[in-house]
Amino acid sequence: DADVTQTPRNRITKTGKRIMLECSQTKGHDRMYWYRQDPGLGLRLIYYSFDVKDINKGEISDGYSVSRQAQAKFSLSLESAIPNQTALYFCATSGRGALYNEQFFGPGTRLTVL
Amino acid sequence: TQLLEQSPQFLSIQEGENLTVYCNSSSVFSSLQWYRQEPGEGPVLLVTVVTGGEVKKLKRLTFQFGDARKDSSLHITAAQPGDTGLYLCAGGLGGNEKLTFGTGTRLTIIP
Numbered sequence: 001d002a003d004v005t006q007t008p009r010n011r012i013t014k015t016g017k018r019i020m021l022e023c024s025q026t027k028g029h030d031r032m033y034w035y036r037q038d039p040g041l042g043l044r045l046i047y048y049s050f051d052v053k054d055i056n057k058g059e060i061s062d063g064y065s066v067s068r069q070a071q072a073k074f075s076l077s078l079e080s081a082i083p084n085q086t087a088l089y090f091c092a093t094s095g096r097g098a099l100y101n102e103q104f105f106g107p108g109t110r111l112t113v114l
Numbered sequence: 115t116q117l118l119e120q121s122p123q124f125l126s127i128q129e130g131e132n133l134t135v136y137c138n139s140s141s142v143f144s145s146l147q148w149y150r151q152e153p154g155e156g157p158v159l160l161v162t163v164v165t166g167g168e169v170k171k172l173k174r175l176t177f178q179f180g181d182a183r184k185d186s187s188l189h190i191t192a193a194q195p196g197d198t199g200l201y202l203c204a205g206g207l208g209g210n211e212k213l214t215f216g217t218g219t220r221l222t223i224i225p
Contacts, residue, residue, distance in 0.1 A: 004156070035215075040123065042202060043157070043215040058212070090156050100145040100164065100206050101213055105156030 003027045004106035006091050012112045019078045021109050023091030031094040032074040033103065034058075034066060036087045043090065049074055081113045117141070118205055118216035126222040130192055135219040137186045137203035145206040146179050146186045147213070150199045157202055193223045 004025045013019055023032065030051050035043040045058030047066040055066060063085060065077045078085055088110055092103040118139045127133055137146070145164045149157035161170050163179035163186065170177045174197075176189040190197055203216040 040217060042118075042120075042217045043204075045212060048212065092156070100147065100162050102147060102159050102162060103157075103204075103213065105158070107154065107156050 004091060004093055004104055006089075006106040006109050008109060009107065010110045012114065013081055014114050015082055017081050019081050019111065021076045021089055021091075021111070023074045023076070023106055025072050025091075025093045025104075025106075027093055027095070027104060028071075029093035029095045029104070030071065031096070031101075032068065033092040033094070034064075034074070034076045035090045035092060036060060037090060037108075038087050046076065046089075078111075081111075083113045086111060086113045118203055118214055120201075120203060120216040120219050122219060123217065124220050124222075126224060127193060129194060129223055129225050132189070132191050133193055133221070134187055134189045135201055135221070137188075137216050139184050139205060141205070142183050143205035143207060143214075144183070146183070147204045147206070148177055148186070148188055149202045149204065151202060151218075152199045157200075190221075193221075195223045195225050197221060198223050 007022045033048040034046040037043050044060050046064050048056050049068045052068050067075050088108050090108050091106040094101050094103045121136045147162045148160045151157040161177045166181045166183045168179045174191045178187050201219045204213040206213050
């Protein structure tokens with residue numbers, strides 16, 4: 001079984017709709033991250049959380065919100081989706097003991113906003 | 115904002131050839147990680163380098179961290195089709211827990 005899972009894997013929605021992407025992990029890691037990937041731009045950090053009561057904005061948080069429901073679950077919401085949020089979204093985790101914050105990624109969610 | 119530029123952006127070579135891809139920044143990083151991402155999957159960590167001038171080998175892959183810890187290179191010897199993928203570098207700043215990812219090199223090895 002995968003250590004970091006994301007649902008859904010693919011989603012097509014319309015402008016203005018509310019969308020939630022979910023991430024679950026069985027690695028027992030405290031730190032969780034949401035990234036967005038666009039061609040030629042690498043991975044950009046949206047939000048991150050170091051434990052259940054901790055939420056931090058990344059470099060591109062506008063238009064997104066997150067919820068850390070439990071140590072193992074971290075969800076990303078788009079309150080009102082717009083076409084330029086069409087991208088690949090990745091969840092990642094890192095352990096508290098990771099010396100250099102090495103990260104483990106889920107398989108990604110491909111989101112298309114029409 | 116720290117930026118990591120990777121070059122080339124795209125590289126397509128024949129099986130058996132050697133290649134080098136680069137990761138450059140104007141910022142100093144305390145550590146540099148390389149990830150490989152295959153289609154339909156998330157990035158997977160290959161290696162972490164932390165000391166200026168450090169060289170690490172992973173089978174046919176050789177990773178080097180620049181002396182000033184601002185750049186890194188990945189050299190692949192005798193490339194194989196299984197090496198095909200998107201290679202991402204990521205820099206860490208020690209006390210800052212976030213990673214800054216590079217723009218990526220998309221490598222295609224032609225059988």
